[in-house]
Amino acid sequence: MSNIYIGYHFTIEPKELGSEILIAQLGEKAFESFTETETGVSAFVQKDLWDEMILDEIQILQSEEFKIDYTFEEIEQVNWNEEWEKNFEPIDVDGNCHVRAPFHPKTDAEFDIVIEPKMSFGTGHHETTHMMIQHLLEIDVTGLKTLDMGCGTAILAILAEMKGAQPIDAIDIDNWCYLNSIENAERNNCEHITVYEGDAALLKDKKYDLIIANINRNILLNDMQSYVDCLNPKGTLLLSGFYVEDIPFIDASCTEKGLTYVKKFERNNWVSLKYVN
Numbered sequence: 001m002s003n004i005y006i007g008y009h010f011t012i013e014p015k016e017l018g019s020e021i022l023i024a025q026l027g028e029k030a031f032e033s034f035t036e037t038e039t040g041v042s043a044f045v046q047k048d049l050w051d052e053m054i055l056d057e058i059q060i061l062q063s064e065e066f067k068i069d070y071t072f073e074e075i076e077q078v079n080w081n082e083e084w085e086k087n088f089e090p091i092d093v094d095g096n097c098h099v100r101a102p103f104h105p106k107t108d109a110e111f112d113i114v115i116e117p118k119m120s121f122g123t124g125h126h127e128t129t130h131m132m133i134q135h136l137l138e139i140d141v142t143g144l145k146t147l148d149m150g151c152g153t154a155i156l157a158i159l160a161e162m163k164g165a166q167p168i169d170a171i172d173i174d175n176w177c178y179l180n181s182i183e184n185a186e187r188n189n190c191e192h193i194t195v196y197e198g199d200a201a202l203l204k205d206k207k208y209d210l211i212i213a214n215i216n217r218n219i220l221l222n223d224m225q226s227y228v229d230c231l232n233p234k235g236t237l238l239l240s241g242f243y244v245e246d247i248p249f250i251d252a253s254c255t256e257k258g259l260t261y262v263k264k265f266e267r268n269n270w271v272s273l274k275y276v277n
Helices: 015-028 080-085 127-136 153-164 175-187 216-227 242-255
Strands: 004-013 033-036 040-046 067-074 091-093 096-100 111-112 146-149 168-171 193-197 206-216 233-242 260-267 269-277
Touching: 004 015, 015 033, 033 260, 091 127, 096 127, 096 168, 111 153, 127 153, 127 206, 127 260, 127 269, 146 153, 153 168, 153 175, 153 193, 153 206, 168 175, 175 193, 206 216, 216 233, 216 242, 233 242, 242 260, 242 269
Parallel strands: 096 111, 146 168, 146 206, 168 193, 206 233
Antiparallel strands: 004 040, 004 067, 033 040, 091 096, 233 269, 260 269
């Protein structure tokens, strides 16, 4: 293999959800690394594995729900560590929780989470992750059997364990998320997190006191019944990954399944909702 890469630079509207979907679809091709940018995402593939039709089957590029433009260029010998440092921004939630990469300095935050973002080069939706952390910081999770659905880099599962939740299942459908979550759990000395690769089908016959689902509107609506079925009486469901305008759809799905709305966080038009069983 050569050290020459083809770099694609995508401009995406709306950025956050579109970037997540695009990265997932590109990850099924030969693209091996991604960096978040102010307007979208950059994706990199080794030139030896590239051809002019590599984007032909990327479905989101044909979607009318997103406006996506791109340019591409040939790049020699990408320094991924340098790219991480340029593009990875730590998350600081109210001074109580700090999510950082190994090259960021440690702070005095009560909960200091270190992640190696791997292919995602980031912590996903900063707004949604931030709000879900806010919810977790407010909840006494000691001894709660917990599910982190769509765990990504396992940030939320790790925080839950730091706050005393156990045992914890972390599930993601993407292989890189599965592997990255295992590494990040080990990096933070977690002993009660089990990571699984898959989707809501894995929830059959499971029961949880706390369910965390930071995904997107369509998946949440599709899988809501599965979450409710495995949520214990008086259990808590935390949801994020959608916009303010999506609230009526999410709320209708939750309330018709017997859940009670408790609280909302809103950040830059992103929303996180709390329900109890």
